[in-house]
Amino acid sequence: VKQCCVLGIESSCDETGVALVDMPAQGLPVLLAHALYSQIEMHQAYGGVVPELASRDHIRRVLPLTQQVLQDSGRTLVDVDVVAFTRGPGLAGALLVGAGVACALAAALGKPVLGVHHLEGHLLSPFLSIDPPEFPFVALLVSGGHSQLMRVDGVGSYQILGETIDDAAGEAFDKSAKLLGLDYPGGQALSKLAESGNPKAYKLPRPLLHSGDLDFSFAGLKTAVMVQTGKCAHAHGCAVADLPVAVLADLAASTQAAIVEVLVKKSLTALKQTGLKRLVVAGGVGANRELRQQLNAECARLKTRVHYPELHLCTDNGAMIAMAAAMRLQSGQQSAVNNYAFDVKPR
Numbered sequence: 026v027k028q029c030c031v032l033g034i035e036s037s038c039d040e041t042g043v044a045l046v047d048m049p050a051q052g053l054p055v056l057l058a059h060a061l062y063s064q065i066e067m068h069q070a071y072g073g074v075v076p077e078l079a080s081r082d083h084i085r086r087v088l089p090l091t092q093q094v095l096q097d098s099g100r101t102l103v104d105v106d107v108v109a110f111t112r113g114p115g116l117a118g119a120l121l122v123g124a125g126v127a128c129a130l131a132a133a134l135g136k137p138v139l140g141v142h143h144l145e146g147h148l149l150s151p152f153l154s155i156d157p158p159e160f161p162f163v164a165l166l167v168s169g170g171h172s173q174l175m176r177v178d179g180v181g182s183y184q185i186l187g188e189t190i191d192d193a194a195g196e197a198f199d200k201s202a203k204l205l206g207l208d209y210p211g212g213q214a215l216s217k218l219a220e221s222g223n224p225k226a227y228k229l230p231r232p233l234l235h236s237g238d239l240d241f242s243f244a245g246l247k248t249a250v251m252v253q254t255g256k257c258a259h260a261h262g263c264a265v266a267d268l269p270v271a272v273l274a275d276l277a278a279s280t281q282a283a284i285v286e287v288l289v290k291k292s293l294t295a296l297k298q299t300g301l302k303r304l305v306v307a308g309g310v311g312a313n314r315e316l317r318q319q320l321n322a323e324c325a326r327l328k329t330r331v332h333y334p335e336l337h338l339c340t341d342n343g344a345m346i347a348m349a350a351a352m353r354l355q356s357g358q359q360s361a362v363n364n365y366a367f368d369v370k371p372r
Protein backbone atom coordinates (compact mmCIF):
# COMPACT_ATOMS: atom_id res chain seq x y z
CA VAL A 26 0.00 0.00 0.00
CA LYS A 27 1.36 3.40 -1.02
CA GLN A 28 0.82 6.70 0.76
CA CYS A 29 -2.07 8.55 -0.90
CA CYS A 30 -4.37 11.55 -0.64
CA VAL A 31 -8.13 10.82 -0.48
CA LEU A 32 -10.87 13.34 -1.23
CA GLY A 33 -14.19 12.36 0.40
CA ILE A 34 -17.68 13.60 -0.50
CA GLU A 35 -20.80 13.06 1.64
CA SER A 36 -24.27 13.96 0.31
CA SER A 37 -26.64 11.28 1.61
CA CYS A 38 -29.14 13.51 3.38
CA ASP A 39 -29.17 17.17 4.39
CA GLU A 40 -25.48 17.98 4.89
CA THR A 41 -22.93 18.44 2.14
CA GLY A 42 -19.51 17.42 3.42
CA VAL A 43 -16.12 17.39 1.72
CA ALA A 44 -12.78 16.41 3.23
CA LEU A 45 -9.19 15.61 2.36
CA VAL A 46 -7.34 12.86 4.20
CA ASP A 47 -3.69 11.87 3.96
CA MET A 48 -3.28 8.11 4.16
CA PRO A 49 0.22 6.99 5.10
CA ALA A 50 1.52 3.53 4.15
CA GLN A 51 1.23 2.65 7.83
CA GLY A 52 -0.51 4.24 10.80
CA LEU A 53 -3.80 6.10 10.97
CA PRO A 54 -4.86 8.42 8.15
CA VAL A 55 -4.70 12.14 9.00
CA LEU A 56 -7.43 14.68 8.32
CA LEU A 57 -5.96 17.58 6.33
CA ALA A 58 -9.11 19.70 6.02
CA HIS A 59 -12.86 19.37 5.91
CA ALA A 60 -15.82 21.61 5.10
CA LEU A 61 -19.50 21.17 5.80
CA TYR A 62 -22.68 22.90 4.75
CA SER A 63 -25.88 22.05 6.62
CA GLN A 64 -29.22 22.50 4.85
CA ILE A 65 -31.18 22.08 8.06
CA GLU A 66 -32.49 25.65 8.09
CA MET A 67 -33.91 25.25 4.58
CA HIS A 68 -35.80 22.06 5.54
CA GLN A 69 -37.09 23.37 8.89
CA ALA A 70 -39.98 25.19 7.24
CA TYR A 71 -41.27 21.77 6.09
CA GLY A 72 -40.69 19.93 9.39
CA GLY A 73 -38.36 17.41 7.73
CA VAL A 74 -35.98 16.86 4.82
CA VAL A 75 -37.48 17.52 1.36
CA PRO A 76 -35.49 15.18 -0.95
CA GLU A 77 -35.74 17.26 -4.12
CA LEU A 78 -34.61 20.43 -2.34
CA ALA A 79 -31.77 18.49 -0.72
CA SER A 80 -30.42 17.29 -4.09
CA ARG A 81 -30.57 20.76 -5.60
CA ASP A 82 -28.73 22.29 -2.67
CA HIS A 83 -25.99 19.63 -2.72
CA ILE A 84 -25.35 20.63 -6.36
CA ARG A 85 -24.96 24.27 -5.32
CA ARG A 86 -22.57 23.53 -2.44
CA VAL A 87 -20.33 20.64 -3.38
CA LEU A 88 -17.80 22.36 -5.66
CA PRO A 89 -17.34 25.50 -3.51
CA LEU A 90 -16.79 23.22 -0.48
CA THR A 91 -14.24 21.19 -2.48
CA GLN A 92 -12.38 24.37 -3.41
CA GLN A 93 -12.41 25.45 0.24
CA VAL A 94 -10.98 22.12 1.42
CA LEU A 95 -8.19 22.25 -1.16
CA GLN A 96 -7.38 25.82 -0.18
CA ASP A 97 -7.44 25.08 3.58
CA SER A 98 -5.12 22.10 3.12
CA GLY A 99 -2.75 23.91 0.78
CA ARG A 100 -3.31 21.29 -1.91
CA THR A 101 -4.63 21.34 -5.44
CA LEU A 102 -6.80 18.88 -7.36
CA VAL A 103 -3.77 17.20 -8.94
CA ASP A 104 -2.62 16.15 -5.44
CA VAL A 105 -5.75 14.01 -5.06
CA ASP A 106 -5.00 10.29 -5.63
CA VAL A 107 -8.43 8.79 -4.93
CA VAL A 108 -11.94 10.28 -4.83
CA ALA A 109 -14.40 8.69 -2.36
CA PHE A 110 -18.15 9.30 -2.09
CA THR A 111 -21.08 8.04 -0.03
CA ARG A 112 -22.73 5.29 -2.04
CA GLY A 113 -25.60 4.76 0.42
CA PRO A 114 -27.82 4.43 2.29
CA GLY A 115 -29.55 7.76 1.89
CA LEU A 116 -31.78 9.78 -0.42
CA ALA A 117 -31.29 8.58 -4.02
CA GLY A 118 -31.18 12.00 -5.64
CA ALA A 119 -28.90 13.41 -2.95
CA LEU A 120 -26.53 10.43 -3.23
CA LEU A 121 -26.40 10.83 -7.02
CA VAL A 122 -25.04 14.36 -6.65
CA GLY A 123 -22.04 13.18 -4.61
CA ALA A 124 -21.51 10.13 -6.82
CA GLY A 125 -21.76 12.19 -10.01
CA VAL A 126 -19.34 14.86 -8.83
CA ALA A 127 -16.88 12.29 -7.44
CA CYS A 128 -16.84 10.29 -10.68
CA ALA A 129 -16.59 13.38 -12.87
CA LEU A 130 -13.64 14.72 -10.86
CA ALA A 131 -11.91 11.35 -10.85
CA ALA A 132 -12.49 10.81 -14.57
CA ALA A 133 -11.11 14.25 -15.40
CA LEU A 134 -8.05 13.62 -13.21
CA GLY A 135 -7.59 10.06 -14.43
CA LYS A 136 -7.80 8.86 -10.82
CA PRO A 137 -9.85 6.01 -9.30
CA VAL A 138 -13.06 6.32 -7.24
CA LEU A 139 -14.33 4.46 -4.21
CA GLY A 140 -17.95 4.20 -2.98
CA VAL A 141 -18.30 4.18 0.81
CA HIS A 142 -21.10 2.88 3.04
CA HIS A 143 -22.44 5.82 5.07
CA LEU A 144 -22.65 3.78 8.28
CA GLU A 145 -19.09 2.58 7.91
CA GLY A 146 -18.16 6.26 7.79
CA HIS A 147 -19.94 6.87 11.11
CA LEU A 148 -18.47 3.68 12.57
CA LEU A 149 -14.87 4.64 11.76
CA SER A 150 -15.25 8.37 12.58
CA PRO A 151 -13.87 7.91 16.15
CA PHE A 152 -10.51 7.08 14.51
CA LEU A 153 -10.33 10.81 13.66
CA SER A 154 -10.41 11.77 17.34
CA ILE A 155 -7.37 12.54 19.50
CA ASP A 156 -8.04 9.32 21.42
CA PRO A 157 -8.65 6.76 18.64
CA PRO A 158 -9.84 3.25 19.55
CA GLU A 159 -8.09 -0.04 18.83
CA PHE A 160 -9.77 -3.18 17.45
CA PRO A 161 -11.69 -5.19 18.57
CA PHE A 162 -14.58 -3.27 20.11
CA VAL A 163 -18.34 -3.12 20.57
CA ALA A 164 -19.90 -0.29 18.58
CA LEU A 165 -23.11 1.53 19.41
CA LEU A 166 -24.14 3.19 16.16
CA VAL A 167 -27.00 5.59 16.78
CA SER A 168 -28.07 8.03 14.08
CA GLY A 169 -31.25 9.52 12.68
CA GLY A 170 -31.83 6.50 10.47
CA HIS A 171 -30.13 3.60 12.28
CA SER A 172 -29.60 2.08 15.71
CA GLN A 173 -27.27 -0.90 15.89
CA LEU A 174 -24.93 -2.69 18.22
CA MET A 175 -21.99 -4.29 16.46
CA ARG A 176 -18.97 -6.38 17.15
CA VAL A 177 -16.07 -4.86 15.22
CA ASP A 178 -12.89 -6.93 14.82
CA GLY A 179 -11.19 -4.83 12.17
CA VAL A 180 -11.81 -2.74 9.07
CA GLY A 181 -14.56 -4.54 7.14
CA SER A 182 -15.15 -7.08 9.89
CA TYR A 183 -18.52 -6.09 11.31
CA GLN A 184 -21.05 -8.35 12.99
CA ILE A 185 -24.47 -6.94 13.86
CA LEU A 186 -25.42 -7.99 17.39
CA GLY A 187 -28.72 -6.16 17.54
CA GLU A 188 -30.67 -3.36 15.89
CA THR A 189 -33.90 -1.44 16.05
CA ILE A 190 -37.03 -3.23 14.96
CA ASP A 191 -38.79 0.07 14.20
CA ASP A 192 -37.64 3.67 14.80
CA ALA A 193 -34.00 4.65 15.23
CA ALA A 194 -32.82 6.39 18.41
CA GLY A 195 -32.34 9.70 16.57
CA GLU A 196 -35.80 9.33 15.11
CA ALA A 197 -37.20 8.85 18.64
CA PHE A 198 -35.47 12.07 19.71
CA ASP A 199 -36.69 13.95 16.63
CA LYS A 200 -40.29 12.72 16.72
CA SER A 201 -40.62 13.40 20.47
CA ALA A 202 -39.08 16.83 19.93
CA LYS A 203 -41.67 17.57 17.26
CA LEU A 204 -44.44 16.61 19.70
CA LEU A 205 -42.97 19.17 22.14
CA GLY A 206 -43.07 21.83 19.43
CA LEU A 207 -39.32 21.88 18.70
CA ASP A 208 -37.90 22.44 15.21
CA TYR A 209 -36.58 19.60 13.03
CA PRO A 210 -34.26 17.81 13.75
CA GLY A 211 -35.09 18.26 17.40
CA GLY A 212 -32.64 15.82 19.03
CA GLN A 213 -30.17 18.45 20.12
CA ALA A 214 -32.87 20.97 21.11
CA LEU A 215 -34.69 18.32 23.17
CA SER A 216 -31.51 17.48 25.06
CA LYS A 217 -30.88 21.18 25.71
CA LEU A 218 -34.43 21.59 27.05
CA ALA A 219 -33.98 18.45 29.16
CA GLU A 220 -31.10 20.05 31.10
CA SER A 221 -33.53 22.03 33.25
CA GLY A 222 -36.09 19.22 33.57
CA ASN A 223 -36.67 16.33 35.95
CA PRO A 224 -35.98 12.98 34.21
CA LYS A 225 -38.27 11.22 36.70
CA ALA A 226 -41.22 13.59 36.28
CA TYR A 227 -43.12 11.25 33.95
CA LYS A 228 -43.04 7.50 33.73
CA LEU A 229 -42.34 6.50 30.13
CA PRO A 230 -41.76 2.97 28.79
CA ARG A 231 -38.28 1.48 28.26
CA PRO A 232 -39.07 -0.73 25.26
CA LEU A 233 -37.30 -4.13 25.12
CA LEU A 234 -35.19 -3.19 28.15
CA HIS A 235 -35.51 -6.69 29.57
CA SER A 236 -35.88 -8.59 26.30
CA GLY A 237 -32.56 -10.35 26.84
CA ASP A 238 -31.45 -9.68 23.27
CA LEU A 239 -29.70 -6.63 21.83
CA ASP A 240 -32.55 -5.27 19.71
CA PHE A 241 -34.17 -1.87 20.21
CA SER A 242 -37.68 -0.54 19.69
CA PHE A 243 -38.60 3.13 19.99
CA ALA A 244 -41.96 3.45 18.21
CA GLY A 245 -43.96 2.76 21.38
CA LEU A 246 -42.03 5.38 23.31
CA LYS A 247 -43.03 8.04 20.81
CA THR A 248 -46.70 7.08 21.30
CA ALA A 249 -46.27 7.27 25.09
CA VAL A 250 -44.72 10.73 24.76
CA MET A 251 -47.68 11.79 22.63
CA VAL A 252 -50.19 10.50 25.22
CA GLN A 253 -48.29 12.12 28.13
CA THR A 254 -47.99 15.46 26.30
CA GLY A 255 -51.71 15.37 25.62
CA LYS A 256 -52.45 14.71 29.30
CA CYS A 257 -50.27 17.65 30.35
CA ALA A 258 -51.96 19.97 27.88
CA HIS A 259 -55.37 18.81 29.11
CA ALA A 260 -54.41 19.33 32.78
CA HIS A 261 -53.21 22.86 32.01
CA GLY A 262 -56.18 23.58 29.75
CA CYS A 263 -53.92 24.74 26.92
CA ALA A 264 -52.24 23.61 23.70
CA VAL A 265 -48.96 21.71 23.95
CA ALA A 266 -47.10 24.71 22.55
CA ASP A 267 -48.44 26.88 25.38
CA LEU A 268 -47.39 24.57 28.21
CA PRO A 269 -45.12 26.18 30.83
CA VAL A 270 -41.44 25.73 29.94
CA ALA A 271 -40.91 23.78 33.17
CA VAL A 272 -43.46 21.17 32.06
CA LEU A 273 -41.92 20.90 28.59
CA ALA A 274 -38.50 20.53 30.20
CA ASP A 275 -39.78 17.70 32.41
CA LEU A 276 -41.27 15.97 29.36
CA ALA A 277 -37.99 16.38 27.47
CA ALA A 278 -35.91 15.09 30.38
CA SER A 279 -38.20 12.08 30.90
CA THR A 280 -38.07 11.22 27.19
CA GLN A 281 -34.30 11.52 27.03
CA ALA A 282 -33.95 9.40 30.18
CA ALA A 283 -35.98 6.59 28.59
CA ILE A 284 -33.96 6.56 25.35
CA VAL A 285 -30.60 6.85 27.09
CA GLU A 286 -31.36 4.14 29.65
CA VAL A 287 -32.14 1.63 26.90
CA LEU A 288 -29.03 2.55 24.89
CA VAL A 289 -26.76 2.31 27.94
CA LYS A 290 -28.25 -0.94 29.25
CA LYS A 291 -28.02 -2.69 25.86
CA SER A 292 -24.46 -1.46 25.31
CA LEU A 293 -23.43 -2.94 28.64
CA THR A 294 -25.14 -6.22 27.76
CA ALA A 295 -23.26 -6.31 24.45
CA LEU A 296 -19.95 -5.75 26.26
CA LYS A 297 -20.79 -8.54 28.67
CA GLN A 298 -21.88 -10.97 25.94
CA THR A 299 -18.79 -10.40 23.81
CA GLY A 300 -16.39 -10.12 26.73
CA LEU A 301 -14.84 -7.08 25.03
CA LYS A 302 -13.44 -4.21 27.09
CA ARG A 303 -13.86 -1.40 24.60
CA LEU A 304 -16.93 0.53 23.47
CA VAL A 305 -17.12 2.91 20.52
CA VAL A 306 -20.10 5.24 20.12
CA ALA A 307 -20.86 6.82 16.74
CA GLY A 308 -23.64 8.62 14.86
CA GLY A 309 -25.57 11.81 15.58
CA VAL A 310 -27.05 10.63 18.89
CA GLY A 311 -23.48 10.00 20.06
CA ALA A 312 -23.32 13.77 20.58
CA ASN A 313 -25.90 13.50 23.37
CA ARG A 314 -24.41 14.70 26.63
CA GLU A 315 -26.55 12.58 28.95
CA LEU A 316 -25.70 9.44 26.96
CA ARG A 317 -21.98 10.26 27.17
CA GLN A 318 -22.13 10.95 30.91
CA GLN A 319 -23.90 7.70 31.71
CA LEU A 320 -21.69 5.60 29.42
CA ASN A 321 -18.56 7.22 30.89
CA ALA A 322 -19.71 6.42 34.41
CA GLU A 323 -20.71 2.82 33.64
CA CYS A 324 -17.59 2.09 31.60
CA ALA A 325 -15.34 3.53 34.32
CA ARG A 326 -17.01 1.17 36.77
CA LEU A 327 -16.40 -1.79 34.43
CA LYS A 328 -12.82 -0.73 33.59
CA THR A 329 -13.88 -0.50 29.97
CA ARG A 330 -12.57 2.14 27.56
CA VAL A 331 -15.16 4.21 25.72
CA HIS A 332 -14.46 6.28 22.60
CA TYR A 333 -16.51 8.89 20.77
CA PRO A 334 -16.07 10.91 17.59
CA GLU A 335 -15.22 14.59 18.08
CA LEU A 336 -18.53 16.35 18.83
CA HIS A 337 -18.63 18.12 15.45
CA LEU A 338 -17.99 14.81 13.62
CA CYS A 339 -20.88 12.91 15.25
CA THR A 340 -23.42 14.04 12.68
CA ASP A 341 -22.92 13.64 8.91
CA ASN A 342 -19.68 14.98 7.45
CA GLY A 343 -17.17 14.39 4.66
CA ALA A 344 -14.25 13.60 6.98
CA MET A 345 -15.74 10.24 8.02
CA ILE A 346 -16.22 9.26 4.36
CA ALA A 347 -12.63 10.13 3.41
CA MET A 348 -11.43 8.35 6.56
CA ALA A 349 -13.42 5.15 5.90
CA ALA A 350 -12.17 5.07 2.30
CA ALA A 351 -8.57 5.55 3.44
CA MET A 352 -8.84 2.82 6.09
CA ARG A 353 -10.39 0.45 3.55
CA LEU A 354 -7.63 1.11 1.01
CA GLN A 355 -4.89 0.82 3.62
CA SER A 356 -6.17 -2.51 4.89
CA GLY A 357 -6.55 -3.87 1.36
CA GLN A 358 -10.27 -4.46 2.00
CA GLN A 359 -11.40 -2.59 -1.05
CA SER A 360 -9.67 -1.11 -4.05
CA ALA A 361 -10.58 2.06 -5.85
CA VAL A 362 -11.78 1.58 -9.45
CA ASN A 363 -11.33 3.39 -12.75
CA ASN A 364 -14.78 2.55 -13.92
CA TYR A 365 -16.93 5.65 -13.62
CA ALA A 366 -20.28 3.94 -14.32
CA PHE A 367 -21.35 4.91 -10.82
CA ASP A 368 -24.37 3.64 -9.01
CA VAL A 369 -25.81 4.46 -5.62
CA LYS A 370 -27.53 2.25 -3.05
CA PRO A 371 -30.27 4.29 -1.36
CA ARG A 372 -31.33 1.34 0.86
Ligand code: KG4
Pocket residue numbers: 147167168169170171194195196198199210211212213216308309310311312313314339340341
Ligand atom coordinates in the same frame (compact mmCIF):
# COMPACT_ATOMS: atom_id res chain seq x y z
O1 KG4 B 1 -25.75 10.60 12.03
P1 KG4 B 1 -26.70 11.68 11.69
O2 KG4 B 1 -26.15 13.01 11.31
O3 KG4 B 1 -27.63 11.31 10.48
C1 KG4 B 1 -27.98 10.05 10.04
O4 KG4 B 1 -27.13 9.39 9.40
O5 KG4 B 1 -29.14 9.68 10.32
O6 KG4 B 1 -27.67 11.80 12.94
C2 KG4 B 1 -28.65 12.76 13.04
C3 KG4 B 1 -29.49 12.44 14.26
C4 KG4 B 1 -30.76 13.27 14.33
O7 KG4 B 1 -31.83 12.42 14.64
C5 KG4 B 1 -30.46 14.24 15.47
O8 KG4 B 1 -31.60 14.68 16.14
C6 KG4 B 1 -29.59 13.40 16.36
O9 KG4 B 1 -28.75 12.71 15.46
N1 KG4 B 1 -28.82 14.22 17.31
C7 KG4 B 1 -28.97 14.18 18.64
C8 KG4 B 1 -28.05 15.12 19.19
N2 KG4 B 1 -27.37 15.68 18.15
C9 KG4 B 1 -27.84 15.12 17.02
N3 KG4 B 1 -29.80 13.45 19.42
C10 KG4 B 1 -29.73 13.63 20.75
N4 KG4 B 1 -28.89 14.51 21.35
C11 KG4 B 1 -28.04 15.27 20.62
N5 KG4 B 1 -27.22 16.13 21.22
Ligand code: ZN
Pocket residue numbers: 143147168169309340341
Ligand atom coordinates in the same frame (compact mmCIF):
# COMPACT_ATOMS: atom_id res chain seq x y z
ZN1 ZN C 1 -25.41 9.76 9.16
